[in-house]
Amino acid sequence: MxxxxxxxxxxxxxxxxxxxxxxxxxxxxxxxxxxxxxxxxxxxxxxxxxxxxxxxxxxxxxxxxxxxxxxxxxxxxxxxxxxxxxxxxxxxxxxxxxxxxxxxxxxxxxxxxxxxxxxxxxxxxxxxxxxxxxxxxxxxxxxxxxKPSGPLVLEEATASQAASKKETRMESSGKNKSYDVRIENFDVSFGERVLLAGADLNLAFGRRYGLVGRNGLGKTTLLKMIASRSLRIPSHISILHVEQEVAGDETPALQSVLECDTTRESLLREEKELTAKVNAGRGEGTEGARLSEIYAKLEEIEADKAPARASVILAGLGFNAKMQQQTTKEFSGGWRMRLALARALFARPDLLLLDEPTNMLDVRAILWLENYLQTWQSTILVVSHDRNFLNAVATDIIHLHSQRLDAYRGDFENFMKTKEERLKNQQREYEAQQQYREHIQVFIDRFRYNANRASQVQSKLKLLEKLPELKPVDKESEVMMKFPDGFEKFSPPILQLDEVDFCYEPSHYIFRSLSVSADLESRICVVGENGAGKSTMLKILMGELAPVRGIRHAHRNLKIGYFSQHHVDQLDLNISAVELLARKFPGKAEEEYRHQLGSYGVSGELAVRPVASLSGGQKSRVAFAQMTMSCPNFYILDEPTNHLDMETIEALAKALNKFRGGIILVSHDECFIRLVCQELWVCENATVTRIEGGFDQYRDILKEQFRKEGFL
Known part of the structure; x- marks a missing residue:
């Protein structure tokens, strides 16, 4: 040019x-x-x-x-x-x-x-x-x-705590031998936002606590503050936070778990060195006594049983015998997160912190984990959105709301009943006090200038001052979601796979002779173990992957909306949610983008903050807003409940039930599956089987497998 x-x-x-x-x-x-x-x-x-x-x-x-x-x-x-x-x-x-x-x-x-x-x-x-x-x-x-120059710098979380002379004195003297955790009068902030103010957290040793609350209120931040000891916790209490996946290297999976027991590893290493010295004739005469001590300690900690215990944990989380011998670098991120969980379970810390542990697991592994944690001897604090998991595991619930923590005895269902009753009582007490205040105020106003009643008026004023200040119930705003209808009457077939074979490598077929179909009234849930091909089948249905053999048929007017299990990877984290929609769907007014985001609970300043600064659940809502902007008539959702709080999961279920179009989803959330799905497909043995009895029948099948494998 x-x-x-x-x-x-x-x-x-x-x-x-x-x-x-x-x-x-x-x-x-x-x-x-x-x-x-x-x-x-x-x-x-x-x-x-x-x-x-x-x-x-x-x-x-x-x-x-x-x-x-x-x-x-x-x-x-x-x-x-x-x-x-x-x-x-x-x-x-x-x-x-x-x-x-x-x-x-x-x-x-x-x-x-x-x-x-x-x-x-x-x-x-x-x-x-x-x-x-x-x-x-x-x-x-x-x-x-x-415009910001250089990489995006996010705000950091900070914690502060009122000093306790008694605790400081006990800690320094070494007299504090309790394994209970008491963190009193502490604050947690994220940048300029206050997440907790004057909060108290008491964790009794041996109990299992479920931490619940809306997305973005600070549950994950609180776990990080505890794990980093930004909040005071006695130094003799060991803490393990399952947050990051295991680094990939040449270490076999089983050995990676065994290495968590540092005491056992140290003793075995010393025993090997001393034995080598004795065999080579380089000993100093003291090796025999030290070896006897080492053998006694190894016997005391049951070191010989450690490989079997580690293998049971790995098997429960889905690692078969072959996988347990594979190096950690051979596993995907999801499997390395499972490996991190296995290491934590094997290490048995005094305080185990788990953040959404079921997100990385299939239904089978979740059922195993529920059973395993029920026998846990030390303390657990777990953030989870899964009602069934909390009902099976938690002995107590801690509710984070209004910048404070409220504790409840019992599982999640008991928490819901008790909280509802507590809120009703609180509202009744507030209303009764308001009526009493009004009654006294009427007397004061009536006789304020009456000399004969002056002493009575003064008495009433003092009475008002002494009344405790009760507050009305803070009602949490209801989470709303709406999936715009794209329903049209299409002649079948709408979406179909006929005798499909698929493989990534010629030697290993994911599917053989797979035949499934769905229409605009379908409400289908796909379950199965990790690696069975659930996400692969979704991509074949969408046309992203081409079958090796067989036919995929989709109606010419079918418009599919897809929610990826790794939806965060599809978002530009350095820009705001409003900018994200404007780039994806240009030419609309800013108010339209804000309205779309507001339909999924991303409103106000949340809509203009960098996506990277949002919580996991808020990022999911942004992904939903982006997915529905083009009004699809069929949704394919891969683990849509990951990171969502319970209120949002219920809102999502209601929105999907009202949606006039087809739905196929992969999920491990039992409550969500029961709310939405009418049909269950099990992905296993290179094919998909329809279970007539729904989730109840599938759960029974898994329990029977556990009995045969000796897990129950």
């Missing part, structure tokens, strides 16, 4: 030197400011039309400006392509004399003498054009100055 200078010379061969220098100077210094051809026409078009000797009309000049604009866009450093005369500043033609003599240009440059009179240029028009251009540059500089 020709440069800007070439275009000017070819289209305006008679262009005066000063005008040419002025135009190329503008294109050189301000080319990056032109976001459209209209802006370029506004800057130089009128001038070019005025100086054109062949009388180019407005349309012809605009075509030339379009060519100039295209030339500017061709290269990242657009200015280099257009600069023929590099000046310190654009030439101000309004200051140039229109005489025949030598003309002085800005910067002391001397222009050539010309025998022709230069074109007459309206100085006022030039000044206006320069003013518009300067204003455009100022706006751009202001916009650029507000």
């Amino acid at each position: 020709a440069s800007c200078a070439d275009i000017l010379r070819s289209e305006f061969p008679e262009l005066d030197g000063e005008v040419f220098a002025y135009v190329t100077g503008i294109l050189h210094s301000s080319g990056a400011d032109f976001e459209s051809v209209d802006e370029l026409v506004e800057a130089v078009g009128e001038l070019l039309q005025e100086v054109s000797r062949d009388g180019k009309d407005e349309g012809a000049v605009r075509e030339v400006c379009q060519r100039l604009f295209n030339a500017l866009q061709l290269d990242e450093g657009r200015a280099q392509r257009c600069s023929q005369v590099l000046l310190d500043a654009p030439i101000q033609l309004s200051q140039i004399t229109d005489g025949y003599g030598e003309r002085v240009l800005p910067g002391g440059l001397t222009g050539p003498r010309g025998s022709r009179r230069p074109p007459m240029v309206d100085a006022k028009k030039l000044e206006k054009a320069e003013a518009r251009l300067k204003a455009k540059q100022d706006r751009r500089m202001e916009r650029d100055s507000t």
Whole structure:
């Protein structure tokens, strides 16, 4: 493509030197400011039309400006392509004399003498054009100055706690031997947002606590503050927080778990070194006694039983015998998270912190984990959205709300009943006190100026002052979700796989002769062990993966919305949710993007914060808002409840039930499955089987497998 200078010379061969220098100077210094051809026409078009000797009309000049604009866009450093005369500043033609003599240009440059009179240029028009251009540059500089430079820096969580002289004294003296955790009068903040204020957390040793609350209130942050000991916890209490996946290296999975028992590993290493010395004849005579001590300690901690115990934990979490011998680098992120959980269970810390442990597990592994944790001897604090899991595991519930923590005895169902009753009593007490206050106030107002009743009025005023200040119940806003209908009557088949074979490697088929179908009234849940092919089947149904053999048929008017198990990977975390939708669906008003996000609970300042600063559940809501913006008539959802709080899961279930279109989803959340799905597909043995008895029958099948394997 020709440069800007070439275009000017070819289209305006008679262009005066000063005008040419002025135009190329503008294109050189301000080319990056032109976001459209209209802006370029506004800057130089009128001038070019005025100086054109062949009388180019407005349309012809605009075509030339379009060519100039295209030339500017061709290269990242657009200015280099257009600069023929590099000046310190654009030439101000309004200051140039229109005489025949030598003309002085800005910067002391001397222009050539010309025998022709230069074109007459309206100085006022030039000044206006320069003013518009300067204003455009100022706006751009202001916009650029507000953009963050470098990588996005997120706010950090902080914790503070009132000092307790008694606890400090006991800790320093070493007299505190209790394994109970008491954290009193502490605050937790995330940036400028206060998550907890003056809160108390008491964890009795040996009990299992479920931490519940709405998304974004600080449950995960609280676990991190405890794990990092930003909150005071006695040093003799060991803490393990299952947060990050195991690093991939050459260590076999089973050995990776065994290495968590540092005492056993240290003793075995010393025993090996001492034995080698004795066998080589390099001993000093004390090795025999030390070896006897080591053998006694190994026997005391039942070191010989450790491999079997580690193997049972791994098997329960889905690692078969072959997988247990594979190196950690061979596993995906999800399996390495399971490995991190296995290490924590094997290490048996005094305080085990689990954040949404069921997110990485299939139904079979969840049932095993429920049974395993019921026999846990030390303390557990677990964040979970899974009602059934909490009912099976938790002995207590801690509710995070209104910047405080409220404790309840019993499982999740008991918590819900007790909380409801507690809130009703609180509201009744508040209303009764309000009536009592009004009754006293009426007396005070009536006899305030009656001298004979002055002492009684004073007494009533003191009574009002002494009344405790009760507050009305803080009702949490109801979570609302709505999936826009895209329902049309389609003639079947709507979505179908017929005799499909699929494999990633020729030696290992994921599916053979797979035949399934769905319509616009389907409510199907797909279950099965991790690695059985659930996500693969969804991608074949969507047409993202092509069968090796067989046919995928989809109705021509079918519009599929897809929610990925790893939806966060599909979001740009450095921009806001509003910007995210604007890029995905350009051309709409900001209010429309905000309304769409608000439909999924992402409103107010949440909508304009960087997505990276949102909680896991809030990111999921942004993904839902993005998925439904185009109004699909069929949804394929892969683990949609991961990271969502219970209220949002219920709202999601209600929205899906009201949606007039087809649904296929993969989920391990028993409560959610029961709320939404009418049909259950089990993915196993390279095919999919429909279970007539639904989830109850599937659960019974798994329990029978556990009995045969000795887990129950």
